[in-house]
Amino acid sequence: MKRKEKDLLGERSVGNEFLYGIQTLRAVENFDLSGIKLGKYGEIVDAFTIVKQAAALANRDTGMLTDEISNAICFACEEIRQGHCYEHFPVDMMQGGAGTSTNMNVNEVIANIALENMGSKRGDYERCHPNNHVNMSQSTNDAYPTAIKIALIFAKNPLIEELKGLIEAFQSKAEEFKNVLKIGRTQLQDAVPMTLGQTFSAYATTLSEEIDRIEKNAELFLEVNMGGTAIGTGINSSLRYREKVIQHLASISGLPIVGATDLVEATQDTGSFIMFSSAIKRIAIKLSKICNDLRLLSSGPRAGFNEINLPPAQPGSSIMPGKVNPVIPEAVNQIAFKVIGNDLTVNMAAEAGQLELNAFEPVIVFSLFDSIHLLTKGIKMLRQKCIRGITANSEHCLDTFRNSIGLVTALCPTLGYDQCSSLAKEAQRSNESIYELVLKYDLMPQVELDKILEPANLTQQQS
Missing domain, CATH: 1.10.275.10 (Fumarase/aspartase (N-terminal domain))
Structure with missing residues (x-):
């Protein structure tokens, strides 16, 4: 019918x-x-x-x-x-x-x-x-952005919960790997010693910073333009209605919502969406960098870093038998690319607003919710299908630690930069270890050398 x-x-x-x-x-x-x-x-x-x-x-x-x-x-x-x-x-x-x-x-x-x-x-x-x-007593121009702001405040909560779960997973791995010695790298070159636990602890810390940022930026959504109707002048509504609708919004939503002081400005402004989108983008960028690291650290198994093993998710090739690819981090990388693109869309749409209204709020809304949902799912996938199952190749990490030329940095305060540069150059040429060369040239007693090169002294700041 x-x-x-x-x-x-x-x-x-x-x-x-x-x-x-x-x-x-x-x-x-x-x-x-x-x-x-x-x-x-x-x-x-x-x-x-x-x-x-x-x-x-x-x-x-x-x-x-x-x-x-x-x-x-x-x-x-x-x-x-x-x-x-x-x-x-x-x-x-x-x-x-x-x-x-x-x-x-x-x-x-x-x-x-x-x-x-x-x-x-x-x-x-x-x-x-x-x-x-x-x-x-409404217009799309006050009802729509008000609803979207409330929706974003609620939509961020599952994202934050998944982010907390991922942080906990990294913290757990940091504890598990706290005694796994390895060499740190800068610009992909050997740098100085550290522990694998410190690597994963840093991931937990960098993501933890983003929770407060999201919460703070979401607070901007608590100011709404309800009662402004078409352009903020409040045509077809009353001051009493405006006061009442804000009270009822706060009561029903459970949020401390307030009315904007300048409704004309609030009706055309999209600044809160820009700020929130930037916070979402920051998470995406940090996650992508972490996934880049995970792919590098697990590269190999024979011709790569091979410091960690990612849990296998699926066969990696239709032609190369036995190949397993880091598909979960790769998927998160691609989510990050999409979120970064969505943020650019938000910025362009915000800039394109004209006079008393931004006509492009729909694409801002679509981009924000697309980013939130993608990140929420991606973070859950990364935690469940990757981080929880990571194992360390401890012996391989220890071997690279012992053979690294980067150990020479710890000797600089005792031997001086120039002497250490010569040692590093000879170690690279002769394929001898820094340890062997120091003893070979009798540059310091073995007892003193062993003390300087103790793992705790190399991986922790001394008092």
Whole structure:
């Protein structure tokens, strides 16, 4: 069965099985672009229902909505947040119109659920209209960014939890490998001794720094422009509504949301999205660098570094038998490339805003949520399928440690830079160890040499 609905452009038939209406139908036909539908991002849909519920309650408080309609809208919002209706949000994440298609998709679904709750049929908009009632005292230009900010605050939490899990996995490996001596490298050349545990501890530390950064940047989302409507002047809404809607937003979301002091500025500003995107990009870059290290350290097994073994995930070649590739770190590298590209998209879209509104917020939103979801999944994969199963080639690490020319650096305070440079040059030419050469030329007593070259003295700062 179909029902007739009309809008500015005319009349269309909408399948009665759909909770959305004519404006969503047009959006689906117009924007078949990314193939990623709004319903994929449940946190965005849920955040919109928080905004719509808060608006309905504020409009009731100010006498603009009857209790019956307000209650029905609130029922619909709570029903959607149960997660049963996401298939009724089919608009493409890539869309023109500054998010109007998304906003109307939400308005229409809420209106039709509310109508059924009131005992009416879908599409009977005289009783509960998507624009007149669900969108009352709002514009896409304040409802859309407010919902997105709330959604991003919620979406960051799974990412942070996965990041914490990865940090713990690195810390566990740092403890496991704390006595595995190896040679550190700078510019891919032998440098000075360290432990493999220190390598993994550094990974844990560098990622730990990012949790606070994400949290701090997400705090910018707590300031919203609700009540500003179209361009921030608050047309078709009242000051009392503005106060009430902020109160209800904070109550329903459980977040300390506040209204922006300058709604005209807040309606056109995308600075908070830029800052948050940069924090996501930082994580991606750090993860990619770590994965570069893991691929290098596990390279070989005969002609590479071969200091660690990554757990095998799948056969590595269709032609070379026995080859196993570092496919999990490689996948995370590629996620990082995509996130970095998404950040550039966010920056370009933010810069392209004009006058009182940025029309390109949909691609900002799509890019941010794509990055968050990719990173969340990638971090989980890296922890489960790679980091937890890493083992150390301790004997090989010890051999390179003992034979490294980099040991000579520890002798500089005693023998001097010039003498040590000569030792390093001869060791490289003769293939003798630094240890052997110091004793050969009687440069210091063996007891003193052994003390200087004790692992603890080489890998830890002395008091």
